[in-house]
Amino acid sequence: MCFQKGNVINSIIGNDHSQYSLLGMISPTFQNQGTAYVNIAGRKVLPGESFSIDCPNVELQNAISINFEADPAKTKILYIGFVKLEKN
Numbered sequence: 001m002c003f004q005k006g007n008v009i010n011s012i013i014g015n016d017h018s019q020y021s022l023l024g025m026i027s028p029t030f031q032n033q034g035t036a037y038v039n040i041a042g043r044k045v046l047p048g049e050s051f052s053i054d055c056p057n058v059e060l061q062n063a064i065s066i067n068f069e070a071d072p073a074k075t076k077i078l079y080i081g082f083v084k085l086e087k088n
Contacts, residue, residue: 005086013078016067022060028053028082036074039067059085 006026013020013030022028029052032038032045041064045051053060068076 006083007086008081009084010079010081013066013080014076018065019063020066021063022053023063024084025060026058026083026085027056028060028080031079031081032077033079034068034075034077036069036071036076038069038076038078039065040078041065 009025029050030038030040030045031050032047035047037044037046039045040051043051066078068078
């Protein structure tokens with residue numbers, strides 16, 4: 001069995017993105033830890049919920065929209081974790 005080398009990457013998203021790049025990501029998982037809901041690629045993710053793109057053998061190439069609830073009193077904290085392959 002041949003394994004590829006990769007690294008776990010974690011980041012925080014706190015703003016709207018009309019074209020959030022998924023380029024090179026493998027199996028990204030989004031966790032809404034704020035108090036505002038967020039729409040990720042057209043799916044409503046409530047506070048405390050997660051949204052995963054399960055693709056363990058695929059490097060993504062596209063971009064998606066990320067839009068937070070438009071309530072300035074609510075916090076916008078969206079964690080994303082994914083694997084990125086090491087390139088030789």
